[in-house]
Amino acid sequence: MTVIYFVRHAHSHYTADEYNRPLSDKGFKDRNRITKLFTNKIIHTVYSSPYKRAVQTVEGIAQEHKLEINTIDSLKERILSKGNLFDFDTAIHQVWRHPNFAFEGGESNEVAKERAITTLQKIILAHPNDNIVIGTHGNIMVLMMQYFDAQYDYWFWKKLSMPDVYQLTFQHFVLSDVQRVWEE
Template sequence: MTVIYFVRHAHSYYTADEYHRPLSDKGFNDRDRVTSIFTNKEIHTIYSSPYKRAVQTVEGIAQEHKLQITTIDSMKERILSTENILDFDAAMHQVWSQPTFVFEGGESNETAKARAITALQKIIIGHPNDNIVIGTHGNIMVLMMQYFDAEYDYTFWKKLSMPDVYQLTFEQSVLCDIRRVWEE
């Protein structure tokens, strides 16, 4: 069995610079709680989105297990649009209800899912029987989960916390189980 732990990043300060947006004070406190979940787990590898808030959220796990964090560009959060979105909730509802819809300069759900799933499948195939942590984001995480089970949708995404942690268990490339391991 290969076990993937998706770790949705903790709270961050908002800046327009997606790559360098850091965790907030609350985010750093929650990062310590995330790290504690993995204290007694065997972790073999850590991957992350290249976005600073995702990397910072899994840094404690890496330090605890004396592992490097490998960033994967295709694991970054989906690009909603390069234009200003006036009503974020309405925009999110639209892309989730119309999987091929694209805002100016953005990615559809289908495009973002395909990008991330390609990377995830390489990780699963490359790490049979390993326990892997992936620092990620809400949208892209749920899109990857939805690839395996349609139950993971807009409604599920809306209920996520920040941070959040989900364990996915695979036998080869077949999903066997998904369960939440984060406790608010």
């Protein structure tokens, strides 16, 4: 079995610079808690979105286990729109209600899901029977989970914390178990 630990990034203050937005002070404190969560776990490899907040969230895990962080662009958060949206909550709800809808310059749920799932499948194939940490984001994480089980939807996404950690167990490409392992 392959175990994937999706680690949703810790808190960061919003800026328009998606790639370089760092963790906030609260985010760094939570990162330390996440690192402790993984101290006694066997971790074989660490992947991450290239966004700084995602990388920073899993840095402690990688250091603790003496591993490099492999950043992969296709694991980045979904692009909602190239422009500013008037109401983020309404916009995000719309793309979840209509999976093939995309705002100008953005990705639909289906496009973002396909991008990320292709990468996740390659990771699982490359690491059979390994324990893998993936530094990720809320929307793209839930879209990957939804690929395997439709119960992971907008309402599930709304309940996520920042950070959050989910353990997914796979038998080849079949999802056999999901557990939340983060305690707020």
